[in-house]
Amino acid sequence: MEFYPWHLAAAYALDLLxxxxxxxxxxIRWIGNLxxxxxxRIYDEKASPLMQRTLGxxxxxxxxxLVVLAAVVILRVTSQLFHPFxxxxxxIWMVFTTLATRGLHQESAKVAEALNQGNLAVAxxxxxxxxxxxxxxxxxxxxxxxxxxxxxENISDGIVAPLFFLALGGPVAAxxxxxxxxxxxxxxxxxxRYRYFGWFAARADDVANWVPARLSxxxxxxxxxxxxxxxxxxxxxxxxxxxxMKSPNAGYPEAAAAGAxxxxxxxxxxxxxxxxxxxxxxxxxxPLTLEVYHAxxxxxxxxxxxxxxxxxxxxxVLVD
Numbered sequence: 103m104e105f106y107p108w109h110l111a112a113a114y115a116l117d118l119l120x121x122x123x124x125x126x127x128x129x130i131r132w133i134g135n136l137x138x139x140x141x142x143r144i145y146d147e148k149a150s151p152l153m154q155r156t157l158g159x160x161x162x163x164x165x166x167x168l169v170v171l172a173a174v175v176i177l178r179v180t181s182q183l184f185h186p187f188x189x190x191x192x193x194i195w196m197v198f199t200t201l202a203t204r205g206l207h208q209e210s211a212k213v214a215e216a217l218n219q220g221n222l223a224v225a226x227x228x229x230x231x232x233x234x235x236x237x238x239x240x241x242x243x244x245x246x247x248x249x250x251x252x253x254x255e256n257i258s259d260g261i262v263a264p265l266f267f268l269a270l271g272g273p274v275a276a277x278x279x280x281x282x283x284x285x286x287x288x289x290x291x292x293x294x295r296y297r298y299f300g301w302f303a304a305r306a307d308d309v310a311n312w313v314p315a316r317l318s319x320x321x322x323x324x325x326x327x328x329x330x331x332x333x334x335x336x337x338x339x340x341x342x343x344x345x346x347m348k349s350p351n352a353g354y355p356e357a358a359a360a361g362a363x364x365x366x367x368x369x370x371x372x373x374x375x376x377x378x379x380x381x382x383x384x385x386x387x388x389p390l391t392l393e394v395y396h397a398x399x400x401x402x403x404x405x406x407x408x409x410x411x412x413x414x415x416x417x418x419v420l421v422d
Contacts, residue, residue: 103181105272107417113197114410121204154298169281173274200276202260203406236372246390250398254359255352262409263314269413315351319358325404326362336361346381360384
């Protein structure tokens with residue numbers, strides 16, 4: 103079945119309306135379960151570093167192959183054996199599950215609501231569900247910084263990158279991207295277990311996100327202009343600070359957001375008991391309060407809309 107712009111528009115609208123409903127069938131959760139199962143079967147803690155890298159590549163290729171096969175089979179079976187209405191519905195549902203604009207807002211808003219109620223303990227607990235840093239000792243300004251950083255970074259991973267792959271390759275390409283990104287989030291660490299085994303997954307995710315991360319930065323600058331924020335500062339900050347980050351990609355949306363918001367992101371975080379000093383992005387500005395978070399959410403929605411419009415335009419050209 104051909105993937106048309108109206109499929110993408112319908113899926114995007116559903117994401118804005120529904121977010122991530124609990125209990126609904128969700129391929130990304132299935133992919134997470136697959137990754138866990140393959141990790142248990144393939145990982146060998148006694149293997150040499152070289153063999154662990156090799157096993158990590160086999161693990162990555164196995165997961166990607168199975169995701170491609172599953173996506174292709176589901177789409178072909180529904181298009182050939184079921185009523186066209188149902189086939190279109192399955193395709194839209196599959197695309198909808200790759201997008202995360204409303205979901206990113208929903209999950210971060212739980213933390214913000216706890217802060218608004220003055221419940222620091224609950225805010226720390228809920229933040230721990232969406233970031234990998236240690237949240238147990240964070241104060242309000244540090245929690246807000248974490249929220250702004252994770253929302254800005256996930257503009258690329260959860261919104262622009264899926265739209266990018268949907269525009270170029272349709273739902274199967276987007277599913278492969280989500281599998282790659284989920285593998286990186288689950289095994290792409292430099293701790294004792296995954297330092298070598300997760301290396302291939304981490305590098306593959308870097309490659310997949312190279313264009314979307316930079317595109318996210320550009321879209322954030324455009325969103326800042328539409329919102330009458332300081333887009334020139336967003337552009338300057340992205341150009342100056344994006345490459346400070348160890349990650350080749352995360353700095354672009356984060357630095358653009360820092361400039362647009364007039365805030366400074368980055369600094370010290372604790373990961374797995376180890377204090378890590380990250381470079382600062384942006385210039386010292388106003389205190390990091392909940393208003394900065396709410397401004398980040400508004401910026402995210404406008405950036406998301408721009409990304410969707412761009413993806414629809416590209417898809418329209420490709421299927422014309």
